[in-house]
Amino acid sequence: MGSKGIEIVGMDVKQLLDLLNKAFADEWLAYYQYWLGAKVVKGPMKEAVIAELMQHAADELRHADMVAMRIIQLGGTPITEPKQWYEATGCGYDAPNNPFVEVILNQNIKGERCAIGYYKKLLEMTQAKDPVTYNMVLQILQDEVAHEEDLQSLAEDLEFMLKK
Numbered sequence: 001m002g003s004k005g006i007e008i009v010g011m012d013v014k015q016l017l018d019l020l021n022k023a024f025a026d027e028w029l030a031y032y033q034y035w036l037g038a039k040v041v042k043g044p045m046k047e048a049v050i051a052e053l054m055q056h057a058a059d060e061l062r063h064a065d066m067v068a069m070r071i072i073q074l075g076g077t078p079i080t081e082p083k084q085w086y087e088a089t090g091c092g093y094d095a096p097n098n099p100f101v102e103v104i105l106n107q108n109i110k111g112e113r114c115a116i117g118y119y120k121k122l123l124e125m126t127q128a129k130d131p132v133t134y135n136m137v138l139q140i141l142q143d144e145v146a147h148e149e150d151l152q153s154l155a156e157d158l159e160f161m162l163k164k
């Protein structure tokens with residue numbers, strides 16, 4: 001925690017910390033959803049889908065790391081109890097109970113769309129108020145936009161394949 005670094009934040013730091021902890025919970029749940037999805041997924045194009053899900057899982061874990069570091073910089077504490085992820089989450093968790101590729105892809109597309117919406121909101125809230133958080137959120141948002149596109153193009157290929 002650095003005093004001057006916190007002083008330059010032109011918004012309510014406590015409120016910002018709550019918003020960041022929400023993102024932190026979302027990232028862990030997204031990580032787990034991808035990680036487990038990659039283990040259980042079945043069906044056509046399985047290998048390509050597994051590779052993508054594993055890559056995304058690694059990205060979500062990296063996002064959790066980035067958000068945790070920023071929370072600590074701001075004098076806060078990242079959620080210490082995993083059971084609190086469920087209370088804090090905005091985008092939730094979709095258990096991969098149905099392992100069919102199409103279902104797994106759609107669950108994760110839904111998650112990415114939620115993440116894009118949330119980070120866009122966070123970007124607007126921090127713009128011109130907290131450049132450090134803004135910059136971090138922008139980097140994460142860029143990844144989430146790429147994630148949605150990766151999954152959607154896999155889902156399109158799968159659709160072609162299933163129609164033949």
Ligand SMILES: [Fe+2]
Nearest residue numbers: 027059060063
């Ligand atoms: Fe993420």
Ligand SMILES: [Fe+2]
Nearest residue numbers: 112143144147
């Ligand atoms: Fe993502």
